[in-house]
Amino acid sequence: MLLAYVFNFLDRQLIAILKIPIKAELGLTDTQLGLMGGIAFASVYSTLAIPLARLADRSGRVRVVAAAVTMWSLFTALSGLGQNFWQLFLLRMGVGVGEAGGVAPSYALISDGVPPERRARALAIFSLGIPIGSALGLFFGAWLATSLDWRYAFAIIGLAGLPVAWAIRHFVHDEPPTSKATASASFGAVATKLAAKPSFWLLSFGAASASICGYGLGYWLPSYFVADLDLSLTRMGVYFGSIVLVGGMVGIWLGGLAADRLRGRSPGADAAVPAIAFLLAAPLYYAAMSTRSLTLAWPLFALPYMLSLVWLGPITSAVQRLVPSSDRATASACFLLINNLIGIGFGTFIFGFLSDRMKADYGAAxxxxxxxYGLGFYVIAGLLCAFAAIRLKRDVIDC
Structure with a gap:
């Protein structure tokens, strides 16, 4: 499941670096690039996650994940055929359709096999696919685009995911739906349960606010490193990729570990740990973007990147604890609908839109x-998670 998540983010992050040669060849604006990397993906990824999660809860999670990996891999490969903005926009929508079936069923599979006291760490291990996949997307995307062409990069990396889909289908085992002790509730029943719990809304919108920054910075920092720090495409892939890999892996693992260790003393730890991390990330990112020294910038970027991903194990674990086991994929999909529609959909777009509108005043900067300006969303995320920590102990169920 970790390997599938690596390819999930490898294919997703690939566009962040390939947009540089794409922009040069096709003459796209930052706003168009933001739409292509955000709304095109998030509009289908977020909305289709719910029906696919329902299908996974009822008919088997493994088969849904395997089919999802197959579909997003094929559409990533086909993205190399795009000739203009609208063709690439539609192809990225296809990637989103595939990835919609991957994450929520994976959360449920892992949560069913791990006791609550270790669940945040287990989900943190799964979430290591984010920095590993993102870093590989930066490494190989830059190398293939420079050595061959951005079109070949899409094709090669996309097709590489197909063996992973085959391996999941044949080697990952799921409990047959007919043997589950508790039947999956209707979507309306699950949604009603979640809607009645304030901690669900606080966690969802807190994560979504952080994701606006996370996806926005992840998508646009490659352009910043090339333009402002004068890095070549291949050097940038190694430089930023190493930040993502080291900072992301450390942050995700420490977040899961801290939440599991502190939960016994503080039931709201799953929200309190991310709250502190988000509030520290904003000023540290500001400091990182205030220096032009490559040597100093590396640790200054790695530390807030680490803090920005602390939430993945704790918050996803907290959402799993709000519903019974049979409804976990559906609950995860509801959470991901809010998080991804706002985070992916608007994060990349807002940064690109602001960049185009501010060119008259700030020029190349x-x-x-x-x-x-976008770092303010980390402050909002921190405050929402702090309120969630207060409420969480009343809303979770022990399962």
Whole structure:
């Protein structure tokens, strides 16, 4: 499941680096690039996650995940055929359709096999697919685009995911739906349960606010490193990729570990740990973008990147604890609907839109200022998670 998540983010992050040669060849604006990397993906990824999660809860989670990996891999490969903005927009929608079936059923599979006291760490291990996949997307995307062409990069990396789909279908085992002790409730019943719990809304919108920054910065920082720090495409892939890999893996693992260790003393730890991390990430990112020294910038970017991903194990674990086991994929999909529709859909777009609008005042530095203004979303995320920590102990169920 971790390997599938690696390819999930490898294919997703690939566009962040390939948009640089795509922009040069096709003459796209930052707003168009933001739409292509955000709304095109998030509009279908977020909405289709719910019906696919329902299908997974009822007919088997493994088969849904395997089919999802197959579909997003094929559409990533086909993205190399795009000739203009609208063709690439539609192909990225196809990637979103595939990835919609991957994450929520995976959360449920893992949660069913791990006791609550270790669940945040287990989901953190799964979430290591984010920095590993993102880093590989930066490494190989830059190398293939420079050595061959951005079209070949899409094709090669996309097709590489197909053996993973085959392996999941044949080697990952799921409990047959007919043997589950508790039948999956209707979507309306699950949604009603979640809607009645304030912690669900606070966690969802807190994560979504952080994801606006996370996806926005992840998508636009490659352009910043090339334009403002004068890195070549291949050097940037190694430089930023190493930040993502090291910072992301450390942050995700420490977040899961801290939440599991502190939960016995503080039932709201799953929300309190991310709250502190988000509030620290904003000023540290500001400091990172205030230096032009490559040596100093690396640790300054790695530390807030680490903090920005602390939430993955704790918050996804908390959502699993709000519903019975049979409804976990559906509950995860409801959470992901809010998080991804707002985070992916608007994060990349807002930064690109602000960059285009601020060019008259800031010129070539407009992208940097757009990202600096966007850091306020980390502050909002921290405050929402702090309120969630207060409420969480009343809303969770022990399962």
């Amino acid at each position: 407009s992208l940097r200022y757009a990202m600096l």
